[in-house]
Amino acid sequence: MTTLFALVDCNNFYVSCERVFNPGLEHRPVVVLSNNDGCIVSRSNEVKALGIGMGKAAFEVRDILTRHHVEAFSSNYTLYADMSGRVMQTLADFSPAMEVYSIDEAFLDLSGIGQPPADYGRQIQHTVRQWTGIPVSVGIASTKTLAKLANKIAKKSPKAAGVLNLADSPFLTQALQRVAVQDVWGVGLRIARKLNAAGIMNALDLSRADIGWIRGQFGVQGVRTVYELQAISCYPLEENPQDKKTIIVSRMFGRSVTAIDELMEASATYAARAGEKLRQEGLAAGMMSVSVATSRFIEHRYYNVHTTVFPTATFDSAELVQAATASIERIYREGFDYKRAGVLLHELTPQEYVQRTLFDTADRARAGRLMRTLDAINRRGDCTVRWAAEGIDKPWHTQFKHLSPKFTTRWDQLPVVS
DNA sequence: TCTGGGGTCCTAGGACCC
DNA sequence: TCTGGGGTCCTAGGACCC
Numbered sequence: 001m002t003t004l005f006a007l008v009d010c011n012n013f014y015v016s017c018e019r020v021f022n023p024g025l026e027h028r029p030v031v032v033l034s035n036n037d038g039c040i041v042s043r044s045n046e047v048k049a050l051g052i053g054m055g056k057a058a059f060e061v062r063d064i065l066t067r068h069h070v071e072a073f074s075s076n077y078t079l080y081a082d083m084s085g086r087v088m089q090t091l092a093d094f095s096p097a098m099e100v101y102s103i104d105e106a107f108l109d110l111s112g113i114g115q116p117p118a119d120y121g122r123q124i125q126h127t128v129r130q131w132t133g134i135p136v137s138v139g140i141a142s143t144k145t146l147a148k149l150a151n152k153i154a155k156k157s158p159k160a161a162g163v164l165n166l167a168d169s170p171f172l173t174q175a176l177q178r179v180a181v182q183d184v185w186g187v188g189l190r191i192a193r194k195l196n197a198a199g200i201m202n203a204l205d206l207s208r209a210d211i212g213w214i215r216g217q218f219g220v221q222g223v224r225t226v227y228e229l230q231a232i233s234c235y236p237l238e239e240n241p242q243d244k245k246t247i248i249v250s251r252m253f254g255r256s257v258t259a260i261d262e263l264m265e266a267s268a269t270y271a272a273r274a275g276e277k278l279r280q281e282g283l284a285a286g287m288m289s290v291s292v293a294t295s296r297f298i299e300h301r302y303y304n305v306h307t308t309v310f311p312t313a314t315f316d317s318a319e320l321v322q323a324a325t326a327s328i329e330r331i332y333r334e335g336f337d338y339k340r341a342g343v344l345l346h347e348l349t350p351q352e353y354v355q356r357t358l359f360d361t362a363d364r365a366r367a368g369r370l371m372r373t374l375d376a377i378n379r380r381g382d383c384t385v386r387w388a389a390e391g392i393d394k395p396w397h398t399q400f401k402h403l404s405p406k407f408t409t410r411w412d413q414l415p416v417v418s
Numbered sequence: 419t420c421t422g423g424g425g426t427c428c429t430a431g432g433a434c435c436c
Numbered sequence: 437t438c439t440g441g442g443g444t445c446c447t448a449g450g451a452c453c454c
Contacts, residue, residue, distance in 0.1 A: 034422035
């Protein structure tokens with residue numbers, strides 16, 4: 001059976017979201033920053049042209065940003081998540097089978113569309129733009145890896161204008177040749193270096209590499225990548241993503257923290273947030289690992305982690321918060337400038353399959369009702385009800401100095417047309 | 419002064435078993 | 437002095453992704 005995949009990828013997604021509600025930003029250099037306004041995580045084409053790399057620390061390029069009047073925004077995840085939902089909903093109309101791959105990408109199954117794939121791609125591009133305001137690129141091919149590659153070329157090539165079909169294309173060899181090996185899906189920096197050292201420079205070279213050597217050097221993933229470049233599909237469309245295996249809430253602080261009670265507040269806050277995510281997924285956690293760390297960029301470094309095992313898997317934030325603060329007592333050491341804390345939930349099981357231990361006395365039904373009520377209240381506003389352990393002022397809180405309004409999810413922040 | 423966050427999969431190696 | 441072989445399970449860490 002022949003396969004046909006489209007990869008639809010939003011262009012400069014976070015920047016594009018900001019532009020939808022602030023059209024004055026069109027054709028101007030714009031960046032979106034990571035948490036704490038630390039790194040550049042989304043760049044407009046104008047900024048890419050300035051040579052500012054993805055993931056660059058903002059303070060390192062401050063001069064260039066100022067000189068070119070670059071508009072900078074803090075990450076507005078609420079807005080981006082909502083816009084992502086709109087894009088995905090639009091895409092769902094174009095295929096009976098879709099895999100949401102990330103916040104700004106989806107694979108569509110295009111086998112059996114009954115019209116030229118490139119034309120269909122144009123329709124997708126046009127419709128998403130019209131319905132959501134977000135520009136997208138579409139790459140089409142017979143495997144996911146080739147669809148990713150087609151998408152990459154579609155974005156850059158003026159001739160493709162955002163849509164490229166490589167399935168049954170006479171230009172496939174040419175396309176493979178012009179993509180550097182490190183730009184192939186599944187090839188990162190380390191693997192690219194090794195490949196380059198072996199004289200494998202572009203995707204075409206990789207598609208013709210010796211499979212035994214690849215297996216020995218890079219394992220089964222490497223082999224799959226090579227096959228996928230040869231148009232042999234190894235990665236099927238994953239329509240129903242399996243349950244999450246881990247849930248992480250981890251943040252850098254807005255300033256360094258030395259006191260144990262501030263670390264406790266932070267870890268309690270993250271544990272409560274992790275609990276919300278957990279319940280949203282309908283899961284319960286068997287284990288929780290709490291970690292603290294100093295900056296990676298200083299001499300006097302410290303990192304430690306403590307793991308709590310819950311005898312009965314839990315989705316009760318009270319239990320998570322309590323365990324989190326207890327963990328901090330175990331791993332806190334005086335005399336360090338802490339810069340980050342994190343909570344990792346693992347051993348996740350669906351709530352309905354939770355095995356209770358013989359000695360479990362907790363009233364889980366009651367806790368469940370309490371959590372549902374809590375979540376419902378907090379969904380309406382921003383953290384209306386909080387755990388006392390989280391603290392009130394949160395002076396350590398991650399910074400977002402350039403945040404745009406929650407245009408689409410809060411009545412009081414709707415854009416006003418005058 | 420300032421350097422993100424949230425995930426997955428695979429492999430190697432140790433513990434343990436027969 | 438001799439000191440197997442194979443299997444499973446678990447964990448840590450590497451590599452990748454966006």
